[in-house]
Amino acid sequence: MDMEEGPSKTPQNTRHETIQVGNTLLLKLPSGDIKTWKLEKDSTANLGKFGSFYANELVGQPFGLTYEIVDKKLKAVSPRTLQEVEDTEATNELINDGQFVQPLTSEEIEMLKKSGLHASEIIKKQIEQHANYSLKTEYSKEKYKKRKEAKYSKSFTVVDPTVFNVCDYWFNKDQNRLRDIRPDALGQILNLANIRPGGRYLAVDDASGIVVAGMLERLGGRGRLITVCDVDSPPAYPAMVHMNFTKEVTQVLSSLNWATADEDYTPSKIKSDAQKSRLNKRKAVSETLNQTREELFAGEFDGLVVASEYDPFSILQNLSPYLAGSANIVVHSPYIQIVTDLQNQLRNLPQYLGAAVTEMWLRRYQVLPGRTHPFMNTSGSGGFIMHTIKVYDPS
Incomplete structure (x- = not known):
């Protein structure tokens, strides 16, 4: 399960259909790393060894496409099609990946790159001069090509800013800032809370x-969301920046x-004239x-919905009186x-029904023709969820 590629298919108009000036983009590099970058008019984006390009080239283009940098x-x-890899009788047991297997030196490869030779041509030359390439299995050949493409290709993909992709990016970057909320955990939270367009919700979010962001995407600009935080000014939710929401979507959000x-x-x-002056300026606020x-x-x-470092029972004591009957917590x-x-x-309180705890577990798979299998490594935990329903106290 990799980040989605291809043209965007967002069901709700939570953002512009094309890339706009001022958007904060997630760029997936050939190495698999994700770079965050804000698009500013008439600027130049620098992707290090993968090249640089004029920012205006992306304005008006759809999300999710892959681009090659040329001058x-x-x-x-065009998206690559999945192809079957035929099994052969070749094995890797006789291969000796020694120092002289690849005659092309790093200096020669660097000269080819500076001469403007396309990455595919450089890879082709390496394959032609590789002493043991013909001994490899078809699967090993595919892996070899992908490794070389990741090394020499000057391309990138603009990641479609869905809540899944944004959550996945932040989780891989620093899962502690997300309090271990993986994309699957976020999906469970939104489903259990029954977030839907037109609904009215409360949230305590200390998970960036x-x-x-997930609640706003589901509301789609219809409904109401009030968040409660521990800062005087409106909280800075860094994960929301990458969603590139329109004003119509964020206008349903208020914070206390x-x-x-x-x-x-x-x-x-008010004690002084200076305070009166400041108050007049902040009258609308x-x-x-x-x-x-x-x-x-x-x-x-x-x-x-609560994802906070503070005691959840005290949070419920403060906010549950404002919930309707049959409200999900x-x-x-x-x-x-x-x-x-x-x-x-x-469980000891009559106004809460069916309190249940769920543990998150996720196993990702590589899905390719003839090569579908679970990944060897997986994240240890996506956290734990407690769900209950608020009912009116009969007493």
Whole structure:
């Protein structure tokens, strides 16, 4: 399961159909690494040994396509078709990959690259002069070609910014910042919370905004999402940057901190003329804050999603009064003890129904004709999820 390639097929209009100036893009390099880059008008993108290109070449192009860099200009590359690899009687047992198997020296290869020879021609020359290439199995030959393409090819793919791809990128980059939320775990969270267009939800996201990004993508600009955080200003959700949402999608999002989410909160009193001046400038912000608080306190939200470093039981005590009957509550944690303790606490309370804990497990497969098999390495955990349903307390 690699990041999706090919033209974008996003079901909802959560972003522009083509690449726009100001978008933050994920570029997949031939080596398999992902580079993040913000597209600015009339700039030049530098991909290191893979070359550089004019940024304007990407403006107006669809997401998901692969490009080859030729003289700082881009040439779209057709998707490669999957081909059957025929079995032969060749084996690798007699191959000796010694020092003189490949006559071409690194200096000669560097000269070929500087002369402008295409990567495919360089690989062809290496194959022709490889002493043991003919002894390799067909599978080994394919792997050899892919390794050389990753080394010499001057190309890249613009990754389609779906929530799966963005979550996968952040998880591989630093899973601690995502609190171990893998793409499969995020999908489970969104499904258990029943996130749908037109719904009204609460969220506590300390996982770089990946939960908020997933919820906004499913809402598609219809509904309401209020997040509660521990900072005074609107939180910076770095994972949302790569989604490239339109304003219509993000306009359903508002944020409160734990102080302003308290019904007993009162703004500080104005003491000086300077404070009055600042308050007048922030009048619109204050009005928006008051409207968000009133909306929160009115309650009847359809669900609550929590991925936080703080005690989940205290979070539920503060926010569950604002949930409607049959609202879904989903809590994710990297640690099983956190969610099992929460499960035991909720079992004693009549307003929570069917508290259950789920452990995430994922095995990725290579899917190729005649070569489908699970990958040897897999991530240890995608965290643990506790799901329950809020019901009205009959007492």
